Amino acid sequence: MIAVVTDDFFEAGNLINPVELPPEHEASIESWLDAIRHGQIGFLPRTTSQGLYWYAFAPTIREQKELLVLLDAWVGPTFSDLPRSRGRLYPADPFDAPLAAMQVSPLRFEVLPRGDRRSRDQVRNALLVLSRLVWNRPRSEFDAPRTTVEVLDDLGHAIAAQDRPMALGCLRELEATADLDQTNLALLRFRVYEGLEDWAAIFADQDLEHVLLLRRPIGITRILQRAVYTQYLEKADLDGSAADLHEAAEEIPPYLRVLATGAITRTRPAVVVEFLLGLLTQATSATFDRLLGEAALIAPELDARLRSLLPPTSRPESALDPEQDPPSATTLVHLLVNAGEFSSAIEEALAVEPDVELAGLMLACTRELEEHHLAVRVAEHLSVSGLRDTLARDDALVRSDLAWLDEFLSQQQTLGWLGWLAAVEADQALKITQADLNSTAEWEILDRSTVAQRLAGMPDEALARFGEYGGAFMAAHRALFIEAGGADLCERVLAGLALSEKTSAGVRVQTLTLLEYLAAAGPTVEILTSALEWTGLVVGGAVSAVTASWAVDVLQTATSGPQALALGAKHQFFFQVLEQLRPVKSALDLADLEGLRLVADELATSLPADFEIEDSEPELAAPYRHLANTTVVLYSLTESAITRAAQLLRRLVPGIDVRTTSEHGGSQQLASWSSNADVFVMVAASAKHAATDFIKEHRGSKPLIQVNSRGSSSILRALAEG
Structure with a gap:
């Protein structure tokens, strides 16, 4: 397949004829063709009336992802459209169709600016050097990328710390190395954007339209609803009149008006978005009745405001005619399903005598919603009623829905945070490591007292496992650590990070974050003293020439707060960190040294002589x-x-x-x-x-x-x- 494609590469659709090029250009193309045929990376150019394009070939998916990262570094936004296209082929282009059918399709990018001789030469030279370096680099089994579990854990810590550059770096690493398809990566990105509250990034994401066309997990739909609320509706909802809110809703683009779920809404953004989308798409009265009831539970004034947007003259006719006899349970469930009211349909079906037809409808609605608590109730109903065996002999569609229900309930996402903590305590490695942002997205967040009790009761071995794999937990429960009474939680997690002996970037940024939360939470002397002891162990394991400045930041953050609080422990921690920095003190810049001096002054002590630099102030002032x-x-x-x-x-x-x-x-x-x-x-x-x-x-x-x-x-x- 590769040989056929590369032989035809300079035929129809490509204005380049290698034999008409200068000898050195023809020779480089021949080298790249030979490399591609022998399972190495290679680059082939294509010219059209629109511009110059390069196609980057790699033998495996992993090397393709790595190659995209390399191209970002070697060509990047300066001379290409890589940041926008991400190397994607264009299926509508007849030239790209056979390339897209390859087992590992090539990457494509355009040379920019178009028609610029300098950019053309720069890109060609960069690709020549890049290919030679990759061909000649030594292969080492020890030089492997981090595991997906490790990257995902750091990603959780980055979200918990609200460190956007690090979170995006983890995403890039996953794109380059993890065995995740485009859809899973897109869903993961949206969950990261939600964690960072970066709603604008969702609208800018290249895969948004693709995700909107998918049968999405309801959690992703809720994220998209929150983004729509923030972008289009929040200001009018909180500050304006009902008319302003309706006017704001008119600005929602048509492609975003597909975000209704038929599921119960529990937050203000979700109910506002779903109600206004219902107005824009002419939903049924059953939908409006449900949403108004849910709005009343969230805020009475919200119910009144939304109700005012639905005057009787424009209210859709009810699916039920009050002059007629009440419909049968089966008819009512069908009406609700047709109206997209899936959660209401399930509730109605669960409230009547077991029925095979209703059970099939419940299965279909459960599959649409993918809500765990509803799936559990439906599964219990089928089991208790004895309908499960009957459904297993039903038509193929019902059997498919039943198989989906079994798989959904057996997946890791049904574990829950309490179950995950139990797995940490019981050392159940598979359950621990399968918890990531996607699989845990629908888990119910634990309250502060539960988390405090579980962390306080963990033995050191379990606490070490928590420190090693707790990134997703920290991302989900970030709010607990910001609260005024979160000092004890911060101390326990610092203990877990220390006991894990993990030194990743995620651990380092989480350590700084927890120390800041700790200082703001008004810790007792005992908690602060213990936290400083654990932090000393974290610094001792992670300090190096590369992380020396981070260690200074840790020291500054850890010693902030009332000077007299745990002054002895702060002194001990100060000199402990200096001792750990001493072997790498040449890596400290003048700002770091000045930061150490400021801490010493606050602690009413002095910086050791070997950390002092004579006449440093003029040099320090220069920048x-x-x-x-x-x-x-x-x-x-x-x-x-x-x-x-x-x-x-x-x-x-x-x-x-x-x-x-x-x-x-x-x-x-x-x-x-x-x-x-x-x-x-x-x-x-x-x-x-x-x-x-x-x-x-x-x-x-x-x-x-x-x-x-x-x-x-x-x-x-x-x-x-x-």
Whole structure:
């Protein structure tokens, strides 16, 4: 197949004839053709009247994904459409059709800007060098990518820490190495965007239209509903009149009006979106009656507002005629199914005597909704009523639905977070490692007391397993650790991370996040002392020349808060971290060293002599000279970090006006600073979304420096880099 395709590559649809090219170009094409035929990567050019395209061939799916990453690095957005096309073929192009039929189809990208000789030559030269490097690199069984489980765990930690760059990095790693198809990757991306509350990214995702055409898990539909609510309806719902809300709904594009579910809604965004989509698509009165009842449970004023949008003159006729006799149970269920009211249909069918026809309808509705609690009730009904054996002999469609129900209930997603914690305690490896963002998406979030009790009761071995595989759990339960009483939870998870001896990027960012939450939660002396001891073990295992700056950030965050609280433990932790940094102290930059000095000053101690650099202040000030006579605003919820950074900037930069703020929302002062500051720094990982959106809105097109790591040295590094 490869030989046939490559032999025909320079035929119809390709204006390039290799024999008419310069000898060196023809020779490189021959080398690439030979490499492709022998199971190596290779690149072939194609010219059309529209432009120049390159096709990148790889022998396996894994190498294809790796090749896409390499092309991003070697060609990338500078000279190609790779960020947009992601190497996809165009099935509508007759030239691409046979290529798409290959077992491992090639990647395609266009050289940009079109007609530019420099970009054409740059891309060709880059591909020549890239192919030679890949052909000649040594193969090593030890140089393998991380397992999917490891990447997914870090992804959970990144979401819990609200570290967007790291989360997107994990997604790219999964795209390059994990055995996940395009659909599963798209669903995973949407769950990540939800965790980061990055609703704009959902609308910008290249696979959105593809997902809208799928039979989606209801959790994905709820995510898309939340995105629609945020983008189109939230402002009018919270601030405007009912008429404003209806007018806002008219702006929802037609392709997004397919997000009704027929399932019970339990949140304001879901009920508002489903109701307004019902208005736009002329839903039945059964749907509106259900949604109004659900709205009343969420907020009485919401029920009244939505009801006002549905005047009697425009209300769809009821599916039931009040002048006629009440319909039979079977007729009513059929009416509800036809109206798309699947959850209501199930409830009606469960409330009457067992019936084979109704049981088949319930199965079909359950499959549409994919809601675990309904699936359990339907399965129990079929078993208790004795209808299961009868259905197993029914037509093929009913048997298919029954088989789906069995598989759905046996999947890992039915485990639940309590079951997962039990698996951690019982060392059930398969159940532990199969829990990821997709499989756990519909699990019910545990309350604070339950999580505290389970973590407190775990022996060290189980706590170590929690630390090794708890990324998805932390992503789901992030809100518990932000609460005022979350100090004990933070301490337990830090213990788990320490006992796991894991040093991944996810563990490092989670450690910083937990320390920030801990400081804000008002810990007792005992909890803070214990947390510092566990953090010392984490730092000891993870510190290196590459992570030295991270260790400084950890030290700064861990010692924030009231100075007198656990002062002895802070002193011990300070010198413990310095001891761990000592072998790699040459990796510390001047901002890191200044950060250490600031901590020493706060703890009323001194920095060891070998960490001091004589006459460092002029050199330290150099990267910040561009800030002279400017107004700089530093925003972070970690007040100690921005206070330390401001102190240093005032000392180093003449005429600088540094202001700090830790507001949770918006104010007239924050609006003024956002609009007028010369430089605005926002520690995105330590910020409330309400405040970040407020800042971005008032900042407009002016530059905004976003820092994704806590600690004053991180802020200073970001300012130095501009």
